[in-house]
Amino acid sequence: MLDTFLLSRIQFATNISFHILFPTIxxxxxxxxxxxxxxxxxxxxxxxxxxxxxxxxxxxLTFALGVVSGITMSFQFGTNWPGFMxxxxxxxxxxxxxxxxxxxxxxxxxxxxxxxGIKRVPPKIHTLATAIVAFGTTMSAFWILSLNSWMQxxxxxxxxxxxxxxxxxxxxxxxxxxxxxxxxxxxxSAITASFLIAGISAYRLLRGDNKRxxxxxxxxxxxxxxILTPLQAFIGDLHGLNTLEHQPQKIxxxxxxxxxxKGAPLLLFAIPDExxxxxxxxxxxxxxxxxxxxxxxxxxxxxxxxxxxxxxxVKPVFYSFRVMVGLGLFxxxxxxxxxxxxxxxxxLPPWMLKVLVAMSFSGWIATLxxxxxxxxxxxxxxxxxxxxxxxxxxxIAPENVALSLALYSIVYFGLLCAxxxxxxxxxxxxxxxxxxSDKENQADNILLNSTVTKNLDNKVENTDV
Amino acid sequence: MFDQDTLAVxxxxxxxxxVLMYAILDGYDLGVGMLLPTNNPEHADIxxxxxxxxxxxxxxxxxxxxxxxxxxxxxxxxxxLKALYLPATxxxxxxxxxxxxxxxxxxxxxxHRPTWNKLFKLGSLLAALTQGYMLGMYVNGFDTSxxxxxxxxxxxxxxxxxxxxIGATWLVMKTEGELQLKSIKIAKRTLVIAFIGIATVSATxxxxxxxxxxxxxxxxNILFLMPIPIVCAALFAIAFMLLxxxxxDPHTGAGLPFLxxxxxxxxxxxxxxxSFFPYIxxxxxxxxxxxxxxxxLNFLMYGAxxxxxxxxxxxxxxxxxxxxxxxxxxxx
Ligand code: HDD
Ligand code: HEM
Ligand code: HEM
Numbered sequence: 001m002l003d004t005f006l007l008s009r010i011q012f013a014t015n016i017s018f019h020i021l022f023p024t025i026x027x028x029x030x031x032x033x034x035x036x037x038x039x040x041x042x043x044x045x046x047x048x049x050x051x052x053x054x055x056x057x058x059x060x061l062t063f064a065l066g067v068v069s070g071i072t073m074s075f076q077f078g079t080n081w082p083g084f085m086x087x088x089x090x091x092x093x094x095x096x097x098x099x100x101x102x103x104x105x106x107x108x109x110x111x112x113x114x115x116x117g118i119k120r121v122p123p124k125i126h127t128l129a130t131a132i133v134a135f136g137t138t139m140s141a142f143w144i145l146s147l148n149s150w151m152q153x154x155x156x157x158x159x160x161x162x163x164x165x166x167x168x169x170x171x172x173x174x175x176x177x178x179x180x181x182x183x184x185x186x187x188x189s190a191i192t193a194s195f196l197i198a199g200i201s202a203y204r205l206l207r208g209d210n211k212r213x214x215x216x217x218x219x220x221x222x223x224x225x226x227i228l229t230p231l232q233a234f235i236g237d238l239h240g241l242n243t244l245e246h247q248p249q250k251i252x253x254x255x256x257x258x259x260x261x262k263g264a265p266l267l268l269f270a271i272p273d274e275x276x277x278x279x280x281x282x283x284x285x286x287x288x289x290x291x292x293x294x295x296x297x298x299x300x301x302x303x304x305x306x307x308x309x310x311x312x313x314v315k316p317v318f319y320s321f322r323v324m325v326g327l328g329l330f331x332x333x334x335x336x337x338x339x340x341x342x343x344x345x346x347x348l349p350p351w352m353l354k355v356l357v358a359m360s361f362s363g364w365i366a367t368l369x370x371x372x373x374x375x376x377x378x379x380x381x382x383x384x385x386x387x388x389x390x391x392x393x394x395x396i397a398p399e400n401v402a403l404s405l406a407l408y409s410i411v412y413f414g415l416l417c418a419x420x421x422x423x424x425x426x427x428x429x430x431x432x433x434x435x436x437s438d439k440e441n442q443a444d445n446i447l448l449n450s451t452v453t454k455n456l457d458n459k460v461e462n463t464d465v
Numbered sequence: 466m467f468d469q470d471t472l473a474v475x476x477x478x479x480x481x482x483x484v485l486m487y488a489i490l491d492g493y494d495l496g497v498g499m500l501l502p503t504n505n506p507e508h509a510d511i512x513x514x515x516x517x518x519x520x521x522x523x524x525x526x527x528x529x530x531x532x533x534x535x536x537x538x539x540x541x542x543x544x545x546l547k548a549l550y551l552p553a554t555x556x557x558x559x560x561x562x563x564x565x566x567x568x569x570x571x572x573x574x575x576x577h578r579p580t581w582n583k584l585f586k587l588g589s590l591l592a593a594l595t596q597g598y599m600l601g602m603y604v605n606g607f608d609t610s611x612x613x614x615x616x617x618x619x620x621x622x623x624x625x626x627x628x629x630x631i632g633a634t635w636l637v638m639k640t641e642g643e644l645q646l647k648s649i650k651i652a653k654r655t656l657v658i659a660f661i662g663i664a665t666v667s668a669t670x671x672x673x674x675x676x677x678x679x680x681x682x683x684x685x686n687i688l689f690l691m692p693i694p695i696v697c698a699a700l701f702a703i704a705f706m707l708l709x710x711x712x713x714d715p716h717t718g719a720g721l722p723f724l725x726x727x728x729x730x731x732x733x734x735x736x737x738x739x740s741f742f743p744y745i746x747x748x749x750x751x752x753x754x755x756x757x758x759x760x761x762l763n764f765l766m767y768g769a770x771x772x773x774x775x776x777x778x779x780x781x782x783x784x785x786x787x788x789x790x791x792x793x794x795x796x797x
Contacts, residue, residue: 061568067521068564072557074528078535079550082543085535090761093536097765100529101772108525109776109783112518120786166760394543396550404554411558415565422573 192363496632498589
C-alpha cells in the first residue's frame with residue numbers, strides 16, 4: 001500500500017503539472033490578443049479582428065481550465081501539506097494573498113468584459129480590458145513565481161519558535177533566483193504560445209484554408225519565435241549560473257557530475273547510477289560544462305559526492321534537463337528555418353507546415369521538463385535548507401488521498417483529451433466559418449443553436465482529424 | 466502596525482466578507498446551473514448567457530476566502546480541511562466540471578454539447594450539495610455520529626435550495642418572456658423550501674449547541690438578535706408577495722426579489738457568524754488561538770485596504786456594463 005506521503009506528492013505533482021499547462025498558454029496568448037486588437041484599432045483591417053476572434057475563443061477555453069485547476073491548487077496546500085503553512089505560512093500566505101487580490105480578481109472581472117462586452121463598451125475600453133487581463137495574468141505569474149523562487153532560495157526571514165517570521169519583504173519578494181525564474185518562465189510562456197499559434201495556423205493552411213488570417217498569424221507567431229527562442233537560451237544560461245551559486249547540488253545533478261572536477265565535460269548522454277555513484281555510457285564534449293557554467297574551460301564544478309544525503313534524485317533531474325534544452329535548441333532551428341523560408345517564398349512547403357503542427361504543444365513539454373528540473377532538483381527540501389517535504393506532509397488516511405488522486409487523475413485526463421480535441425475542432429470549424437461570415441458581411445458570429453452552426457458542425461464532424 | 470489580537474478580528478471580518486460575497490455571487494450562478502433545463506436548449510443558452518460574464522469573478526471570492534483562512538488562521542485551515550477532506554475534494558470536482566463545461570458546451574462539436582450541458586448541471590449540483598454538507602459539518606463541530614450526518618445532509622439540501630432560490634430570482638431579473646415566467650414559478654417553489662430549510666437548520670443548531678442557545682436568549686443580546694430571524698421571515702413573505710405580483714406584471718420591479726434574497730443571505734450569515742464568534746473552528750479553536758504572525762498579516766493588510774475597495778469598484782462597473790436583460794450568448 002502506498003503511504004499518504006507518497007500519494008500526496010503524486011497528487012500535488014499531478015495537479016500542478018496539469019495547472020501549469022494552461023497558464024503557460026494564457027499568460028502570453030493574452031499579450032498576442034492585445035497585439036491583434038491594437039493592430040485592428042490602428043489599421044481597421046478586419047483580418048486582425050478575425051485573428052482576435054479565433055484566438056480569443058481558444059484563450060477563453062484555456063483560461064477556464066487554468067482557473068478550475070488553480071482553485072484546486074489553492075486547497076492543496078492546506079489539505080496535503082499542512083506542515084508547509086505551519087512552518088513558512090507567514091511568508092507563503094501573504095504572497096499567495098497578493099496574488100488573489102492583485103491578479104485573480106482583475107483577470108476574472110475584466111475577462112467578462114473582454115469576452116462578452118465587445119458590443120457593450122466603447123472599442124477603446126474593450127482594448128483596455130484586454131490589456132488589463134494580460135497584465136493580470138502576468139501579475140499572477142509574478143507573485144507565484146516569487147513564492148516559488150523564495151522556496152528555492154529563501155532570504156529575508158528569521159526563525160522564531162520553529163516558525164519562519166518575515167523580516168524584510170523586499171528581500172523575500174526579490175529573492176536571488178526570482179528575476180531569472182520570472183523572465184525565463186515568461187519567455188517560456190511566450191514561446192509556448194508562439195508555437196501553438198504557428199501550429200494551429202499551419203493546421204488550418206494544410207486543410208486548405210486560403211483566407212488571409214491564418215497566414216498572418218503564422219507569420220506573427222514565427223517572428224516572435226525567431227526572437228524569443230535564442231533569448232530563452234540566453235536567459236536559461238544566466239539562470240543556470242545563478243543556480244550554480246545558490247544550489248550547486250542541483251547543477252551537479254543536472255550535469256551528472258559525481259566528483260568535484262576541473263574542466264568538466266558537457267554530457268550529451270549518460271545513464272546516471274546512484275548505486276555506483278557514477279555514469280554509464282557517457283558521451284560528452286570535454287571541458288564544455290565548465291566553460292558554460294564558469295566561463296572558464298578549467299573551472300571547478302562541485303560534484304554530487306560533496307552533498308551525500310542532501311542532493312536530489314539524479315536521474316529525473318538529469319534527463320528532464322536534457323529534454324528541455326534539447327527541445328529549446330530544436331525550437332531555435334525550427335523557428336529560424338521556417339521564418340527564413342517564409343520570408344523568401346512567402347509560403348511554407350507542406351512538410352514544414354506538418355512539422356509546425358507536430359510542434360503545436362512542444363512548449364508544454366519543455367515547460368514541464370523545466371519545472372521538473374527546478375522542483376525535483378530542490379528535493380529533499382520543499383524550502384531549501386528550511387523544510388523538507390516529509391516534515392510538511394499530512395496525516396490524512398491514505399485511502400482518502402488515494403481516492404482523491406484517482407478522481408483528479410480521471411477528470412484531468414478526460415479534460416486534457418477534450419481540450420486537445422476541441423482545439424482542433426475549433427480550427428476545422430474556422431476553416432469553414434469565416435467564409436460564411438465574409439458573405440454575410442462578417443456577421444458577428446454564429447449563434448449557438450442556429451441551423452448554420454448545426455450544418456457547419458456536421459461538416460466538421462464528418463471530416464477526420 | 467496593529468497587534469495580533471486586533472489583526473485576528475480584522476481578518477476574520479475580511480474572511481466573513483468574502484464568504485458572504487461568495488455565497489451570494491456564486492450562489493446565484495450555481496443556482497442557475499442547477500436549474501438548467503435539459504430539454505430546452507434555447508432557455509439553457511439564455512440562462513448560461515446571464516451568468517457568462519460573472520461566474521469566474523464570483524468564484525474568485527472562494528479563492529480569497531480559503532486563502533484568507535490559510536493565511537490568517539493556518540491552524541484552523543488544516544484542521545477544517547483535514548476533517549472535510551473528501552467533501553472538499555468532491556466540491557472541487559464539481560467546480561471543475563462546471564467551470565469547464567461552461568466553455569466546452571459552446572465550443573465542442575455539436576454532438577458533444579448535450580453531454581457538456583449535463584455536466585454543467587451536475588457539477589453545479591455537486592458543488593452546492595457538498596458546500597451545504599461542509600457547512601453543516603462545520604457548524605456541528607465535525608460531529609460524526611448519525612445525528613451529525615443527518616444534520617449535515619439537511620444543511621446540504623437547505624443550501625442547495627437557497628442557491629436555487631437566489632438563482633431563480635436572478636433569472637427573474639435578467640430574463641424576459643416565457644423563461645421569466647417559468648423562473649418566477651421556480652422562485653416561488655424554492656423560496657418555500659429554502660425558508661423551511663433555513664428555519665430548520667437554525668432551530669436544530671440552537672438545540673444542538675446549548676452555548677449558542679444561551680448566547681441568543683440572554684437579556685441584552687436578545688434585544689438586537691431577535692430582529693434577525695423576524696426580519697428574515699418578513700423578507701421571505703415580502704419576496705413571495707412580490708413574486709405573485711410579478712406573475713401578473715413582470716415588467717416592474719423584477720429586480721426586487723433578487724435584492725431581497727441578498728438581504729436574506731446577509732442576515733442569515735450574520736446570525737451564523739454571531740453564533741460562533743470568536744470561534745474559528747466551532748468549540749475547538751478561537752481566532753486568537755489560531756491567528757498567524759503580525760509581521761505577515763500587517764504586510765497583507767496594507768494591500769487589502771487599498772485593493773478590496775478597488776475590486777468592489779470594478780466589480781460594480783462590470784455589473785453596470787452588463788446591466789439589463791440578457792441577450793443571446795455571443796462570445797467576444
Ligand atoms: C518553452 C519552455 C522552455 C525552454 C525552451 C527552455 N526552458 Fe529552461 N525552464 C523552463 C522552460 C523552458 C521553465 C518551465 O520555465 C523553468 C522551470 C522553472 C523555471 O524557472 O523555469 C525552466 C528551468 C530552467 C533551469 C533551472 C533553473 C533552476 O531552477 O535552477 C535552467 C538552468 C534552464 N531552464 C536553462 C535553460 C536553457 C539553457 C535553455 C536553452 C535552450 C532552456 N532552459 C530552454
Ligand atoms: C508549475 C509548474 C510546477 C511543476 C510542474 C511542479 C512540479 C512539482 C513536482 C514534480 C514536485 C514533486 C517533486 C518531488 O517530490 O520529487 C513538486 C513539489 C512541490 N512543489 Fe512544485 N511544481 C511547479 C510549480 C510550483 C510552484 C509555483 C510552487 C509554489 C507556489 C510549487 C510548490 C511545490 C511544493 C510545496 C512541493 C512539495 C511537494 C513535494 O516536494 O513533493 N511548485 N512540484
Ligand atoms: C502552487 C501554486 C499555484 C496555486 C496555488 C495557484 C492557484 C491558482 C488559482 C486559485 C487560480 C484561479 C484564479 C481565478 O479564479 O481566476 C489560478 C489561475 C492562474 N494561475 Fe495559478 N496557481 C499556482 C501556480 C501557478 C504558476 C506556477 C503560474 C505561472 C507561472 C500560475 C499562473 C496562473 C495564471 C496566469 C492564472 C489565470 C488563469 C489562467 O491563465 O489559466 N499559477 N491559479
